[in-house]
Amino acid sequence: MSPNDKYASVVAACGHLPLVLRGEDYLELLPVAWRAINDYGILIAHRTYDAPELGPWRRQHSGHAAKRGLWEVHNDPYDLSRVFVRTTGGWITAPWDDLPLVSAPFADFTWDHSRVRRRRRSTSSSAKVARMLKINLPMGSVGS
Structure with missing residues (x-):
C-alpha cells in the first residue's frame, strides 16, 4: 500500500x-x-x-x-x-x-522592477530604489 x-x-x-x-x-x-x-x-x-x-x-x-x-x-x-x-x-x-521612504506595501517583483529602472538611470542604492517605489506605487496597492 x-x-x-x-x-x-x-x-x-x-x-x-x-x-x-x-x-x-x-x-x-x-x-x-x-x-x-x-x-x-x-x-x-x-x-x-x-x-x-x-x-x-x-x-x-x-x-x-x-x-x-x-x-x-x-x-x-x-x-x-x-x-x-x-x-x-x-x-x-x-x-x-529604508521602509519609512516607501508609502505602500510591495513585493519582491516590484522591488526587482524598480531596481532595474533605477539602474538604467545611475547607480542604485537601497534608498534610491525605495524613493522610486514611493513614486511608482499608488497608495494602497499591494505589490502591484
Whole structure:
C-alpha cells in the first residue's frame, strides 16, 4: 500500500482532523535565506534589515556548520518590509532600514522592477530604489 493509499484509508475510517497553524508555523513556511548578521544588520537583495535585538548575534557563528555559520532568515516575498531571523533565543523580526521612504506595501517583483529602472538611470542604492517605489506605487496597492 502506498503512503497516499494508506492516508486515504485512514481518513475514510477516522475522518480528517484539520490542524490550526500557529504564528511560528507560518514563519517556518516562508522562503529561507542563509545570511550573516553583521554590524549593520542583514543584507538581502541590496536591502538592509536591522533590529536592536540582533545585537548579541552580530558577527557570531550560528552553529550551523553545514551553512558556514550563517543564520536562518525567513522572508515573505509579498511583503519585504521585514525579515524573521531564527536565533537560539527564538525568532527576531528585523525591519527594512529604508521602509519609512516607501508609502505602500510591495513585493519582491516590484522591488526587482524598480531596481532595474533605477539602474538604467545611475547607480542604485537601497534608498534610491525605495524613493522610486514611493513614486511608482499608488497608495494602497499591494505589490502591484
